[in-house]
Amino acid sequence: MHSGKLILLHTNDIHSHFEEAARAADYINEVRRSVPEDRLLLVDCGDHLDRVRIETEGTGGAVNRQLLTRLGYEAATLGNNEGLTYSPDELDRLYAGSRFSVVCANLKLAAGGRPPEWMKRSLIVRKAGLTVGIFGLTVQFSEFYEQLGWEVSDPFEEAASCVAELRAGCDVVVALSHLGLRQDERLASAVPGIDLILGAHTHHLLEVPLVVSGTTVCAAGKFARHVGVVEIERRADGRGLVISGRAVPTEGRPADPETAGIVAAALQEAKLAMASPVAELSMPLGGDADAESPLGTLLAGALRRATGAEIGLTNAGQLLDGLAAGPVTRERIHAVCPSPINPCLIELSGARLVEAFEESLLPEFIGLQFQGFGFRGKVLGRLCTDGAEVVYDPAAAPRARIRAVLVNGEPLDESRIYKVGTLDMFTFGIGYVGLKQGRVARYFLPEFIRDLLAESLGDEAAVADCLRPRWTASAAAKAL
Structure with a gap:
């Protein structure tokens, strides 16, 4: 990988598949050894956790937060498994003070009409000489979110608003989308100014990115069986960007020992918590x-x-x-x-x-x-x-x-x-x-x-x- 490029790694819909996640962690660590920190960006597009796993259930999702933190994720958006299987109070305990940013532009608390303190509409980072603006969107399950005390707004309207906020000051605008492939394609067509959409929710794997109305659309499937890799650099003439992407399979890779250790410790903690x-x-x-x-x-x-x-x-x-x-x-x-x-x-x-x-x-x-x-x-x-x-x-x-x-x-x-x-x-x-x-x-x-x-x-x-x-x-x- 050329050191002059921004290397953006993305995961989605891991659903607490910790065995596969440990293999994905091995690949992420390999990339970290070859790419300087100031040229590497790691993000997740939601549904990292799933309460089907006892390690997640018994720790209130803390094991998932620990894995995101330990691997150095800089941003994650909320999938429906985060937003709808935990109450806002439980999410406060899970995400308050986290070292990675939770970005989601179309959720806010019904009481007060503002997002919680741990959630941002968008994030701006400086990597590889590029100013990167990142915003998140989650699927608009209004009836469910309202029952939990959230207001979920139209993702396309919020995307347009985020692009207006970010475009003037950013070289690259990235959407972390937990909307599904068809909606991602629609988003690329309906909201100009997004350079890259990283998708989730429908578990679609794009081994070769789609290009829709000039926007690159990528996705890494499900369960950490792939890690998405996007390379971004300026064109030689300085006009615009060159964006390429692929999905790297994790099958056959060894499990990262530290990730496996975190999960094993979480299993013991969960068994203790759920033994009564x-x-x-x-x-x-x-x-x-x-x-x-x-x-x-x-x-x-x-x-x-x-x-x-x-x-x-x-x-x-x-x-x-x-x-x-x-x-x-x-x-x-x-x-x-x-x-x-x-x-x-x-x-x-x-x-x-x-x-x-x-x-x-x-x-x-x-x-x-x-x-x-x-x-x-x-x-x-x-x-x-x-x-x-x-x-x-x-x-x-x-x-x-x-x-x-x-x-x-x-x-x-x-x-x-x-x-x-x-x-x-x-x-x-x-x-x-x-x-x-x-x-x-x-x-x-x-x-x-x-x-x-x-x-x-x-x-x-x-x-x-x-x-x-x-x-x-x-x-x-x-x-x-």
């Missing part, structure tokens, strides 16, 4: 993904009660295992239900409910494998319910197996609208088609479904009731 029991079970509770199970029914009941709904619904695949009799710790609940998913209340017709129940009997739905949208399980699994009793004929034709549904003792009315407590994941169009048509009445934040599960485990009546089956196999019942 939250409930004592007198009997085991099964949690199978491919069948109705007591733990799934308990979670469905918790969703119904927490949202004030008539019916509670969850997919059994949210639960990776059952619980043994005896003490249940925070660590065990996290292991069984790791997904950072929030409850939500939807309004859904009886006909759509029946459709969802039918789908949950089909192998293509039970075994559906996916990741994202908060889901950190393996397969979708069967529907578990509370407030509804379902009679089905397993020998009947697919999508014609439901024979009867009672809702709180009354026959289901296919034309009626029901209030259903379920998972925010389903409102994003993931999983059962029958649930996608629901109208969202309310999202519940900052509660995670595992918080509801933990609370219900301490409710003796709820635990006893979850042992009662809600699904009955019967060929004799009349069809709906």
